[in-house]
Amino acid sequence: MKTIITFLSLVIGLTFCFSQSPLQEPNGGEYIFNPPQESCLTDQQRTLIEQETSSGIALLKSQNRLAYNEANRGTHPLFIWPVQKSSSSSYNEIYGVSNYVDHNTSFPDQLTDYNCGARSYDTTNGYNHQGLDVYSWPFGWYLMDNDEVEIIAGAPGQIIAKNDGNFDRSCDFSTTTPWNAVYIQHSDGSIAWYGHLKNGSLTSKNIGDMVSEGEFLGVMGSSGVSTGPHLHFEVYTDANYTQLVDPYAGTCNTMNTESWWQTQRPYNSPGINAVITHSAPPVFNACPTTETTNESDSFDNADNIYFAFYLRDQVAGSSINLKITRPDNSTLYNWNFDLNNDFYSSYFYWNFSGVFAMSGEWTWEATYFGETVSHSFNVGSLSIDEDSSESTSIYPNPATDVLQIDTNTIITNANIIDVTGKSILAISNQNSVGIKSIDLSNIAKGMYFLTLKGESGETKIHRFIKN
Incomplete structure (x- = not known):
């Protein structure tokens, strides 16, 4: 029983x-998120993105569906944080920042982020990091598999292009597979890129559809040229892609003087x-x-x-x-x-x-x-044999030199642990009668816990004092 x-x-x-x-x-x-070594987009992929977004804008304009109106150009958007944990996530937070925009046009390893630090990267072929990289933490792949890190629209706008269906578990920069991404144009004509998303996770909305601030765009993944699940967030002032934007205001931001965040998060x-x-x-x-x-x-x-x-x-x-x-x-x-x-x-x-x-x-x-x-x-309560647990006892308690075990079951393992959780003495015995007594002569005075394990796996804990 x-x-x-x-x-x-x-x-x-x-x-x-x-x-x-x-x-x-x-x-x-x-924990080091895999360090970057190359551009997250090849030159060919960047050219293709520019062509796709330009084609999307041209199509929407021809259909009289383009939301952006140059004559009524608004002010630049103020973004909310584009990453959020899903409602199913039990973690307190799910992200870390690995890279900001590099404002130092020299290379290699000549880095200056908006805060005059070096939290960015460049490459030997002259690429200076052009976006914000936010990675999932802890357990990035686990979070990706369970859809726990969501990419959301930092500002309201119109979808002008999107890519899905690409491999999303990239681990290095050898691939030329495109990323999964959503591209949104805002009321001032600026465009935000949301890249490296999980395959099949993108919003069901189509080119031309409007999205609101905070609306779901996809799940963080590792598609394209990537070394693990993260978001690459890149912003330009217009569809000509001549002026990159660093959303962060800072002493060493050479691109724009104002912050593009509603509330700019600290550098650290x-x-x-x-x-x-x-x-x-x-x-x-x-x-x-x-x-x-x-x-x-x-x-x-x-x-x-x-x-x-x-x-x-x-x-x-x-x-x-x-x-x-x-x-x-x-x-x-x-x-x-x-x-x-x-x-x-x-x-x-x-x-x-x-x-x-x-x-x-x-x-x-x-x-x-x-x-x-x-x-x-x-x-929890341990499930153990009722007869053996009720008949198991230790004596004397307090003990001096020897602790006796009185039981109807065969004790195969005994472990004495001090109040700090450190194991002081472990005994294993597989004979026919089991462990009947424990020598305490080499154990210091104090309170201890004795864990006894029976031959059928039943376990019981006793507290005792050594005098």
């Missing part, structure tokens, strides 16, 4: 809590993209294989749980506060983690086991630059 055993009895009367920093270094570090915008619990470390597979995220929100009391946070624009010298809270609102861990590098995107994770004796809803929380993001996860 199976039953559900919650282990609240193990913590009844436990009036103190341990909220110190866990005594272990995290894994993780910088540090923030928390996700706070996640995992059953195993996340795996960033080789492009274009989807990442193995190993995300989980449901665990058994004896599980090894991985706690991760994912940042954009990590700032050197900053600190993030991290906290794990039990179901009774007591704190398991509360610590500050110092960040020593500037990274466009980063992630770090810790793993703990043997400290989750209390069943119920736990909270994993991160606070960075005044923003707090919380993630709830369940440490």
